Amino acid sequence: MMVSKERPPISAEKRAQMLEKSLAVFVERGYVGASTDELAAAASVSKQTLYRAFGDKEGLFEALIRTECDRVYDPFAPLVEEMRDVESAEAAIRRLAEQSARLIMSQRVQQLRRLVIAEATRFPALGELYWERGFVRVSASLAQCLTVLDERRLLRVPQPALSAQQLAGMLLWIPSNRTMFAGIAQPMSAGELADVIDAGVAAFVRAHR
Template identity: 50%
Template sequence: MADLTTRAAAKRQQIMDAALAVFLENGYVGASMDQVAALAAVSKQTVYKQFKDKEHLFQSIIDDIGDRVDDPFVELTKDVAETDDVERMIHALAGRFVTTIMDPRVQQIRRLVIGEAARFPDLGRAYWERGFARALVTIADCFARLDERGLLKVEDPQVAANHFAGLLLWIPSNRVMFHGRTDAVSAEELAAFAADGARAFLAAYGTRP
């Protein structure tokens, strides 16, 4: 029985992985259950046995992605409590933030969810809350701790976290979104955007004259 359950779960994941690739390539409207079945190397009947329709399949994929998202900034909270070098800390956080959010796969999924947000508003909101919004809460907590230690001057940590994200992502994320290519920004450019954004943030929120 356990083997059957394991095989069923593996088959379901196989279909979901194939479906994600199809949705990323064709969008929700352009994707078909036939394409999913072909890429997953299963019958269309098998796909419908797991997912009653395309809408249910799409929702299951985005929910699954949200469930597997780990907050990449949690481990930095310990460094915040110990650091005396706020500039190094902010630059390290900026580098981690840009690398994580601008990951090509993350950007592809982000574009897909945004593109279908009007069709699936609850799904879009859930994806936001599980991913980006949760990361902003962690970053805001880091800034609040640095403010308490006198290393930053932050009146509203959540606003500061959003300013931080905007300084880092406005140029590269918009370029990727509007060009429709994840390689629209080079690794060297991303590093420069992270450094420039960190310096701008420190100029606005740092305590040094």
């Protein structure tokens, strides 16, 4: 009588490797275009291992987006206390603006945005998850920073949540969308981004004096 050998569980490291390697494949090929053969080859595993870990391609994609949403770094949470000591409104808003640009303009965040937008109809729950853990959470921390500046009377910010959204939109609407849709043909230079930040900081501070 043959006794089947029980296969060892897939390690967390192996799962992480498959998720990491799948990102590049999904970005390049899209969800529909990415085959399980390509996904397995990119991670240097067999298709059977991929299926054992995630069930199927849909399971892998969902796990990838959920993992990336958990990784989304909130650049403003550590700055709430810093806002209590900053010397001027201009210095404070510039610090927040530069943090915004560093987050949104990063290659990984841009890749994730493209994926989520492209597949939001197919995976609406993942689109909502990205919205809540990305935009909503980060915007709330930015609003906290603005609340501190209001309490210190460096700026007048009666509606910090709305002002946080306006600041982020004013600074990053053009740079982010240009990078997403025309980044290869028309990459934004560091100088151009600095000009956008300078103008945005000046306009925001002027409006909230």
